[in-house]
Amino acid sequence: MTAKVKDKPLKIHKIARIRDDATGQYSEIVVFPISETATGRLELPPALIHDLRKFAAKLWDAGAILPKSDKERIRLLRAVADSKAPKELVYAAQTGWLTDECKVFVKADGVIGITNEKIIGINPNRDVDDKTGLLSTAGTWQSWSSSVAQQARLSSPFIFAICVAFAAPLLRIIERQSFSVCGVGRTRIGKTVATLLGASVRGIGRVGDLVTWNIKVNRLEERLVEVNDSMFAIDDFNKLRGSDRERFDAIEDLAYLIEQGHQKGRHSFFAKAYGAARKWHVILLTSSEQSVAELAHKVKQERREGATVRLNDMPGQLDGLTHIFDRLKSMDDPTFKRWRREQFKKLAEACANNHGAVFDYYIERLIFHGREKVRKVVLKWIETFVLHVGTGTDGDIARDVARNFGLIYAAGVLGIKLRILPWTAEELLDAISKCYFAARELLPDDGVALRRGIAALRVGLLKLPVKDRVTNYSSPDGFCEPGPNSTRYVIKCDPFNSLFDGVHDRDLTLDWLIRHRWITLAMPKDPSANSKARPKNQHDWPDGRRRRSYEIRVPRKSRTAKARKNGETTG
Numbered sequence: 001m002t003a004k005v006k007d008k009p010l011k012i013h014k015i016a017r018i019r020d021d022a023t024g025q026y027s028e029i030v031v032f033p034i035s036e037t038a039t040g041r042l043e044l045p046p047a048l049i050h051d052l053r054k055f056a057a058k059l060w061d062a063g064a065i066l067p068k069s070d071k072e073r074i075r076l077l078r079a080v081a082d083s084k085a086p087k088e089l090v091y092a093a094q095t096g097w098l099t100d101e102c103k104v105f106v107k108a109d110g111v112i113g114i115t116n117e118k119i120i121g122i123n124p125n126r127d128v129d130d131k132t133g134l135l136s137t138a139g140t141w142q143s144w145s146s147s148v149a150q151q152a153r154l155s156s157p158f159i160f161a162i163c164v165a166f167a168a169p170l171l172r173i174i175e176r177q178s179f180s181v182c183g184v185g186r187t188r189i190g191k192t193v194a195t196l197l198g199a200s201v202r203g204i205g206r207v208g209d210l211v212t213w214n215i216k217v218n219r220l221e222e223r224l225v226e227v228n229d230s231m232f233a234i235d236d237f238n239k240l241r242g243s244d245r246e247r248f249d250a251i252e253d254l255a256y257l258i259e260q261g262h263q264k265g266r267h268s269f270f271a272k273a274y275g276a277a278r279k280w281h282v283i284l285l286t287s288s289e290q291s292v293a294e295l296a297h298k299v300k301q302e303r304r305e306g307a308t309v310r311l312n313d314m315p316g317q318l319d320g321l322t323h324i325f326d327r328l329k330s331m332d333d334p335t336f337k338r339w340r341r342e343q344f345k346k347l348a349e350a351c352a353n354n355h356g357a358v359f360d361y362y363i364e365r366l367i368f369h370g371r372e373k374v375r376k377v378v379l380k381w382i383e384t385f386v387l388h389v390g391t392g393t394d395g396d397i398a399r400d401v402a403r404n405f406g407l408i409y410a411a412g413v414l415g416i417k418l419r420i421l422p423w424t425a426e427e428l429l430d431a432i433s434k435c436y437f438a439a440r441e442l443l444p445d446d447g448v449a450l451r452r453g454i455a456a457l458r459v460g461l462l463k464l465p466v467k468d469r470v471t472n473y474s475s476p477d478g479f480c481e482p483g484p485n486s487t488r489y490v491i492k493c494d495p496f497n498s499l500f501d502g503v504h505d506r507d508l509t510l511d512w513l514i515r516h517r518w519i520t521l522a523m524p525k526d527p528s529a530n531s532k533a534r535p536k537n538q539h540d541w542p543d544g545r546r547r548r549s550y551e552i553r554v555p556r557k558s559r560t561a562k563a564r565k566n567g568e569t570t571g
Contacts (some may be wrong), residue, residue: 011033012030012031012032012033012059012064012066012076012077012080013030013031013080013083014028014029014030014031014080014083014084014085014086015029015030015031015041015085015086015087016028016029016085016086016087016088016089017029017085017087017088017089018043018089018090018091018120019088019089019090019091020091020123021090021091021092021093022091022092022093022094022122022123025045026045026046027043027044027045027046028043028044028045028046028049028085029041029042029043029085030042030043030044030049030059030080032059032062032064032065033064033065034062034063034064034065035065040062040063040064042058042059042062044058049080049081050081052074052077052078052081055077055080055081056073056077059077087118088117088118089118089119089120090117090118090119090120091119091120091121091122091123092106092111092119092121092122093122094106094122094225094226094228094279094280095107095108095121095122095225095226095227095228095229095230096169096172096228096229096230096280096281097169097172097229098111098113098115098119100172101371102172102173102366102367102371102374103367103371104119104367105169105229105363105367106119106121106122107121107135107360108121108122108124108135108226109121112360112363112364112367113363113364113367122226132208132209132210132211132212133204133209133210133211133223133226133227134204134209135202135203135204135356136203136204136205136355136356137203137355137356137357137360138205138352138353138354138355138356138357139353139354139355139357140354140357141357141358141360141361141362141420143353143354143357144200144201144350144354144355144357144358145358145420145421145422146422147350147353147354148162148197148200148347148350148351148354148355149162149420149421149422149423150422151343151346151347151350152197153327153422153423153427154325154327154328154343155190155194155324155325155326155327155328156318156326156327156430156431156432156434156435157183157190157191157194157314157316157318157324157326157435158190158193158194158197158324159412159423159427159428159431159432160194160314160408160431160432160435161183161194161195161197161198161285162197162198162201162412162415162421163408163409163411163412163415163428163432164181164198164231164283164285164408164411165198165199165201165202165230165231165359166201166362166411166412166414166415166421167231167283167407167408167410167411168229168230168231168232168281168282168283169229169230169362169363169366170374170378170407170410170411170414171229171281171282171283171407172229172281173366173371173374173375173378174375174378174379174382174407176407177259177281178258178259178280178281178282178283178284179258179259179283179284179309179310179311179312179404180254180255180258180259180283180284180285180286180310180311180312181283181284181285181286181311181312181314181404181439182237182286182287182288182291182292182311182312182313182314183195183285183286183287183288183314183315183316184287184288184289184290184291184313184314184315184316184442185287185289185315185316185317185324186289186317186322187289189316189317189322189323189324190316190323190324190325190340190344191236191287191288191316191324192207192210192235192236192287193207193324193344193347193348194287194316194324195210195233195234195235195285195286195287196210196233196347196348196351197347197351198231198233198285199231199233199285199351199355200350200351200354200355200356200358201231201355201358201359201362202227202230202231202233202355202356202359203355203356203359204233204351204355205351205352205353205354205355205356206348206351206352207235207348210233210234210235211223211232211233211234211235212234212235212236212239213234213235213236213237213238213239213240213286214239214241217257220254220257221257224258224280224282225279225280227280227282228279228280228281228282229280229281229282230282230359231282231283231284231285232258232282232283232284232285233285233286234284234285234286235286235287236286236287236288237251237286237287237288237292238288238289238290244295244298244299245299245301247295248292248295248296248298248299248301251292251295251311252292252303252304252307252311254311255306255307255308255310255311256306256307256310258282258284258310258311259310283408284311287316291313291315291442292311292313293313293442293444302444303444305396305397305444308397308401308443308444309397309400309401309404312401312404312439312442312443313439313442314435314438314439314442315438315439315442318434318435318438319434323336323340325340325343326434327427327431358420361420362415362418362420365418365420374414377410377414378407378410378411378414379410381406381409381410381413381414382403382406382407382409382410383406384406385402385405385406385409385410385429385432385433386399386402386403386406388429388433389402389405389433389436389437389440390402391447391451393446393447393450393451393512394445394447395445395446395447395448396445397443397444397445397446398440398443398445398447398448401436401439401440401443402436402440405432405435405436405439408432409428409429409432409433412428412432413425413428416428446508449504449505449508450505450508450509450512452500452501452505453500453501453505453506453508453509453512454509454512456499456500456501456505456509457499457500457509459499460477460491460495460496460499461480461489461491461552461554463477464476464477464478464479464480464489464491465479465480466479466480466481466482467479467480467481467542470542473541473542473543473545474543477491477492477495477496478490478491478492478495478549479542483556484556485555485556486553486554486555486556487553487554487556488551488552488553489551489552489553489554490539490541490549490550490551490552491549491550491552492547492548492549493537493548493549493550494548496549496550510535513535513552514533514535518552518553518554518555519535519550519551519552519553520535520536520539520550520551520552520553521533521534521535521536522534522535522536522537523536535550536550536551537549537550539551
């Protein structure tokens with residue numbers, strides 16, 4: 001069947017044969033006339049094309065113009081079915097780095113890098129009518145840098161979100177598992193704008209295009225595969241359905257799902273039709289008005305340590321501010337409110353006009369410099385960051401989270417070195433460090449609890465009256481006695497215990513005092529036994545009475561060189 005367009009005949013013919021690496025199945029693209037001037041196309045399995053009755057039905061349903069004569073139609077369709085497609089194409093199994101060598105990056109509709117095979121992206125899912133999360137390109141990487149990234153300098157969380165997008169493709173390069181970050185803060189401070197800034201790197205230009213948490217787990221797994229080796233931006237945990245307890249359990253489980261990095265195993269029949277379970281490396285960035293730690297406290301649960309490392313809360317309000325622009329010079333309140341509205345509008349316009357192109361350019365530069373070189377410098381900058389933010393009191397959880405934030409910092413350094421990010425190294429380090437320190441304070445980490453306990457102890461000791469000014473020792477909680485080399489504090493046991501948020505904070509602080517030999521210890525009942533040293537809790541007071549109390553001697557310099565090095569606050 002032919003039709004005339006500028007003296008060129010339109011006819012039904014194959015233009016390509018495609019292998020789907022996810023399933024091992026093949027399909028063929030058939031082009032056909034739907035009018036005298038236009039054509040349509042179908043992608044069909046070869047077996048269906050050779051079933052001429054079904055082939056004709058598919059063409060008719062797609063608006064194809066076919067011969068009215070049964071004999072002529074069958075002859076035409078048989079010739080098309082028996083013909084050989086002129087091109088061999090490939091659908092990759094999934095997006096992201098094609099192999100661990102990280103020389104080719106597969107996008108939904110093409111590849112970055114050079115391949116021997118003609119890869120045209122991944123097989124699009126035509127069964128789901130979901131426009132959210134779809135990626136596109138607008139502007140250039142230079143225009144994105146001079147607009148989106150330039151305006152992000154006003155906020156550490158904005159800088160952080162962009163660096164997350166630069167960090168996600170590095171996970172496979174440094175062989176690190178996926179993890180998640182939840183930006184926390186009151187409504188309308190700009191948490192979703194921060195998520196959008198990060199998403200603009202990958203190719204999302206509007207808040208309305210972000211995936212939301214109104215999603216089933218199976219569909220979430222499909223979306224994760226779509227953004228493999230990229231940041232997965234998803235808007236607002238508050239859209240999770242269910243009671244507070246159900247939401248908390250779901251979030252904890254999601255932390256492990258993201259980190260595990262692969263779909264659930266399927267029945268062999270399903271796997272044959274749709275492909276084996278696929279994998280992902282992603283950094284998920286989302287937001288919430290309430291931190292996961294606060295939600296845990298609300299439902300009287302403890303966050304699992306593993307879930308905490310895999311999903312970190314990060315406050316969007318830093319330095320005690322009520323807004324997200326911590327790097328902005330102060331201005332009066334009415335002026336700031338007007339400025340903030342305009343700034344959010346400008347950021348939204350910048351993302352709408354500039355998204356996606358910067359990611360392609362960034363991946364090209366990673367490929368150009370090579371996996372091993374990139375891996376080496378990224379690991380070096382991670383260690384630089386960990387050393388910068390680490391303290392002697394940090395526990396395992398804080399150290400693990402520091403490495404996650406270290407990767408985000410390293411990605412920012414890489415972006416600066418590649419002249420993509422218009423920031424200085426100093427402001428990057430300051431921004432990511434501030435984000436980490438704020439996140440660390442929300443961790444169920446012994447180091448966090450110890451620093452909290454030391455700070456509470458310091459406040460309590462400073463409130464004690466000087467010994468020489470006390471006339472009745474029954475009423476005060478204790479007293480202090482300055483000396484030439486140290487200050488002696490005596491404080492009753494019950495008031496001492498009440499200084500702390502809980503027993504765990506108190507016990508960690510007591511152990512810290514014992515290690516520093518600042519608290520008087522009780523003599524062991526059996527000196528030959530290997531018993532643990534414990535504080536002496538009975539002391540003679542100046543009025544001659546013996547009271548349950550602790551004796552603490554703090555060196556005159558309230559911050560010794562060692563304490564300064566370890567980041568510890570002393571009394």
